[in-house]
């Protein structure tokens with residue numbers, strides 16, 4: 031059974047696209063047929079983060095409007111043959127995305143893929159609404175910071191009321207997971223950043239993973255490589271752990287240490 | 303020796319303030335949301351009952367829910383056709 035998972039947050043810039051790429055690639059690495067879809071109509075960044083922007087010919091909107099077949103719009107990843115990208119268009123027409131169109135595309139994708147990962151735009155408008163509407167599960171990307179936590183709470187409310195599962199489904203509601211990103215252990219230790227437990231207590235949903243603030247994320251995006259493909263990246267390892275939990279493995283929660291040695295350690299020659 | 307240095311950070315603890323503010327704020331957000339979900343349903347049901355007994359417009363029912371710290375109130379206004387127009391009609 032194919033699973034549709036939305037990566038959402040309310041607040042912008044918290045790491046949804048980075049997480050979509052990393053988790054999509056992580057699932058594909060384990061042999062699951064995975065497609066990542068960009069719902070951020072008008073901005074279109076997922077193809078760039080995935081490193082396939084030059085091979086985009088058609089997009090989600092072309093498929094919805096009947097100008098291209100789904101097969102023509104899907105871009106196969108060159109590194110992982112189980113991974114595909116469905117890019118979006120840069121059109122400014124917000125109405126280009128229709129519920130019927132999205133439902134049809136997702137229906138077709140379900141026949142071919144095991145996992146369909148939807149990269150939501152920020153906000154709670156049309157694009158974000160449609161990205162979550164048909165989801166079975168949701169990854170709520172949150173930074174340990176007041177406005178991000180508040181927006182995540184709002185999004186959790188929407189997942190429970192404004193989705194297909196909430197409105198028409200007669201089974202389970204959308205299963206929500208918390209993905210805490212840009213977590214900075216040093217700043218938490220200094221009392222400048224909320225610790226994991228506090229965020230968990232407030233949002234009260236199961237924790238999928240903790241992704242540390244890491245310089246490797248920018249590096250990976252520079253070259254168009256999902257961060258899980260960088261073996262040296264601590265953020266990549268944290269995403270791998272999150273993927274394991276997503277597919278039901280029980281693994282201990284840990285925060286991979288930043289590979290960049292602290293100044294002090296470098297002086298002492300203990301740096302890695 | 304260095305561990306000692308590392309364990310003596312200046313605890314600003316603004317993070318604690320963040321948590322406390324969020325807890326208060328989210329309690330409000332959540333009750334606002336619950337209210338937003340409730341009011342249209344309440345309005346629909348009241349209108350249905352009133353319509354069973356008299357002819358009113360579909361927008362005749364207006365409700366307001368006000369939450370205060372000590373007291374909350376539910377205000378329901380129903381506009382009914384006045385006697386004159388009823389006689390005329």
Ligand SMILES: Nc1ncnc2c1ncn2[C@@H]1O[C@H](COP(=O)(O)OP(=O)(O)OP(=O)(O)O)[C@@H](O)[C@H]1O
Pocket residue numbers: 039041042043044045046047048049070150151152211212213241242243244245247248251265
């Ligand atoms: N763990 C991390 N460590 C350091 N930087 C990160 C991390 N995660 C994301 N970033 C950086 O944060 C920025 C925003 O990330 P991203 O584009 O994934 O967010 P988004 O939620 O998709 O944004 P938008 O709401 O605009 O779609 C990028 O510059 C990215 O490199």
Ligand SMILES: [Mg+2]
Pocket residue numbers: 046047048070075149150151
């Ligand atoms: Mg994005």
